[in-house]
Amino acid sequence: MTYAMIGTWAMALSGVQRAAATLAADGTAGDAVETAIQVIEDDPSLTSVGYGGLPNEQGMVQLDGAYMNGDNFQIGAVAGVEDVASPIALARLLAKERVNNFLVGTGAEAYADQHGLARKNMLTSGAKTAWQKRQVEVGQGGRLTPYDGHDTVGMIALDARGHIRVGTSTSGLFMKHAGRVGDSPQPGNGFYADSAVGAAAATGLGEDLMKRPLCFEIVSLMAQGMPVQEAMDKAVYTFIDQLQARNGAVGEFSYIALDHQGNFGVATNVEFQYAVFSDRVAPRLYLAMPGNDHHVTITPA
């Protein structure tokens, strides 16, 4: 049976490697997504996700994440949560509720406490040092540039029983305004999944990614019969051109996708690495380079 997984950025490789054993042993796509993302969340050396994520302008680490079940469209999402060890575990738990699926701030933290999820001070000394350094730079007249460290981890898994699940987890923009929410917890914008079709996940500048729900659009084009890579090229680059023309600026856009037959796709307007694994391919990294022709060039990384 076909099973497959894809994740954003080079950091995804360690998560995909861990989850590969789950999928190969007839594990569920949901367990694969949660396991893979937790590896990233737990790694203090990664500055854009979970523990070690860079803080907001007030020095607080505020985390966003989401989980979607492609069988029944149930979604769980959190934004602006502090000191919750695994935002993806919290999002997955919320996806089982009939209502109150998307919680923010202290309300989300209370739910985590009520359900026995682990709490943890997510600010590492390294992240604190980076924040203090930036504060000094800003105090000396340096421009406040929040465009760093916004690398969301997105993971999509297809298991041998045909279930597709997608998850995201991020600390968002370094030096973001308190309470800022990006695309990652927003269905359609940061992620989308339909087990009969496929799934997509996004990373980049959330404020631009949320201007059109491209993850949904990619899945929708695939549902109309378009191959996964063609669907991504059409959805992503058409909108990048339109946004440039209509708003005069375009942030970083990178998307991964997986169809229900285990085929991968990627679209990006910046150099972008991603990790894949399937019953046919051992876990490995690829590098996608955007071309001028609205296609990417893909090479082993």
Place this chain on the structure above:
Amino acid sequence: MTYAMIGTWAMALSGVQRAAATLAADGTAGDAVETAIQVIEDDPSLTSVGYGGLPNEQGMVQLDGAYMNGDNFQIGAVAGVEDVASPIALARLLAKERVNNFLVGTGAEAYADQHGLARKNMLTSGAKTAWQKRQVEVGQGGRLTPYDGHDTVGMIALDARGHIRVGTSTSGLFMKHAGRVGDSPQPGNGFYADSAVGAAAATGLGEDLMKRPLCFEIVSLMAQGMPVQEAMDKAVYTFIDQLQARNGAVGEFSYIALDHQGNFGVATNVEFQYAVFSDRVAPRLYLAMPGNDHHVTITPA
């Protein structure tokens, strides 16, 4: 020149009447949307929006809202904000930022304070009484049913210069979990606008509405040349059927839309009133009744 406006529920009529003067006097779609929604936000007799909105399970009124500029796709959104007099004014202000466009909780409230927006205790004595009554019922073994008072006000305006703007404002589900976010602040799900095409807005059970970004899909189908009503019928009812089949339950779904030529559309699976106004039609209410044939029957209300 053509100008037009549409808003959700009977409560929208007073807002549309106020904004009609703005649009007729060559005012902007943005001013029309903000003016119309503020009339609803300020009315203490309306229990699902702004002042007088019903509180969450902790007795706090937490408000969501959003604003989208159909020219450049800029979005402003807030969720879980307390004691901000006009969520739509806050969302519209956020839509002007390059980043940090979507803020939640205390971060959103801090932004409102920093920008001089009015604060106000949004809990009325009537809403407090309703909450206390529900607490007693729950304490006596009554089931906690949060399915009340989730009538979001959504407003779409097209001005004589061809600009389209959409806005939403809501207190969300009565007795919702603290920090719960619905569809209303989520682009694609709660609203979407493209001045070259049209716009749509949603109201109903947010947790189901966010399972597919139908507002975006409606606009996308219109961009492909489909008339507004046909686009709504195709997007909304197809998904309602799919959700019933895949998840076994479907909440309330109601959508309004307006195309760039001033034509209105509506789709709903419950009895639903909405208000319209244009250069050809004086402000008035209509009643949409869902049929079994995936079309609505529309009569003057």
